[in-house]
Amino acid sequence: xxxxxxxxxxxxxxxxxxxxxxxxxxxxxxxxxxxxxxxxxxxxxxxxxxxxxxxxxxxxxxxxxxxxxxxxxxxxxxxxxxxxxxxxxxxxxxxxxxxxxxxxxxxxxxxxxx
Amino acid sequence: xxxxxxxxxxxxxxxxxxxxxxxxxxxxxxxxxxxxxxxxxxxxxxxxxxxxxxxxxxxxxxxxxxxxxxxxxxxxxxxxxxxxxxxxxxxxxxxxxxxxxxxxxxxxxxxxxxxx
Numbered sequence: 001x002x003x004x005x006x007x008x009x010x011x012x013x014x015x016x017x018x019x020x021x022x023x024x025x026x027x028x029x030x031x032x033x034x035x036x037x038x039x040x041x042x043x044x045x046x047x048x049x050x051x052x053x054x055x056x057x058x059x060x061x062x063x064x065x066x067x068x069x070x071x072x073x074x075x076x077x078x079x080x081x082x083x084x085x086x087x088x089x090x091x092x093x094x095x096x097x098x099x100x101x102x103x104x105x106x107x108x109x110x111x112x113x114x
Numbered sequence: 115x116x117x118x119x120x121x122x123x124x125x126x127x128x129x130x131x132x133x134x135x136x137x138x139x140x141x142x143x144x145x146x147x148x149x150x151x152x153x154x155x156x157x158x159x160x161x162x163x164x165x166x167x168x169x170x171x172x173x174x175x176x177x178x179x180x181x182x183x184x185x186x187x188x189x190x191x192x193x194x195x196x197x198x199x200x201x202x203x204x205x206x207x208x209x210x211x212x213x214x215x216x217x218x219x220x221x222x223x224x225x226x227x228x229x230x
Contacts, residue, residue: 034218038155043118043204044221088155101170102219104157 002027002093006105013081014113021076021108023091031093033074035065038088086112117141118222120205126228127195135190135225137205145211146188151202163188164211200229
């Protein structure tokens with residue numbers, strides 16, 4: 001069964017500093033991978049997704065993620081964080097061809113300090 | 115021109131009551147979903163409908179009943195509400211069901227349900 005692990009529950013970063021959020025997945029085939037962001041009191045917004053091809057994926061708001069099959073990882077990065085990036089970030093995997101579910105990680109809370 | 119909308123945004127009710135949450139998408143998608151986000155922010159799928167047909171029905175109490183009157187709507191009805199039902203419920207939609215490079219799930223703003 002597919003699953004996602006986000007090892008970091010909470011990350012605090014200074015404004016202007018770089019950010020990296022970790023995501024590890026367990027999946028039986030070539031995974032479809034997603035990063036979503038949830039701002040306080042808001043719904044989930046898609047940041048970026050990986051289906052195939054180039055393993056470095058560019059997303060919205062200056063985010064990028066790199067798919068590393070050998071490490072079963074899909075880490076999210078941003079070179080310079082803005083205060084508005086404070087939010088909850090979710091990594092997700094799926095769906096499989098016979099299981100249409102999207103499985104989410106537990107999320108990482110990002111706090112941005114001035 | 116909201117893509118996926120939910121009503122109400124907040125719902126506060128007493129234990130034992132019956133309530134409904136409505137979801138509508140104007141994206142022309144075939145597939146719609148309901149997710150539950152608990153107090154620890156863990157997201158878990160509850161139901162999925164494709165062209166008004168139930169596809170995914172996770173281990174959810176039968177007090178929860180989804181209803182899809184048409185492709186653009188997926189409502190969630192909850193009977194005999196319990197304290198443990200307090201959560202944020204998200205509706206989502208995607209173009210089709212399954213694995214396709216265009217299949218991305220778009221989420222609504224959520225409905226925060228509080229059961230007293």
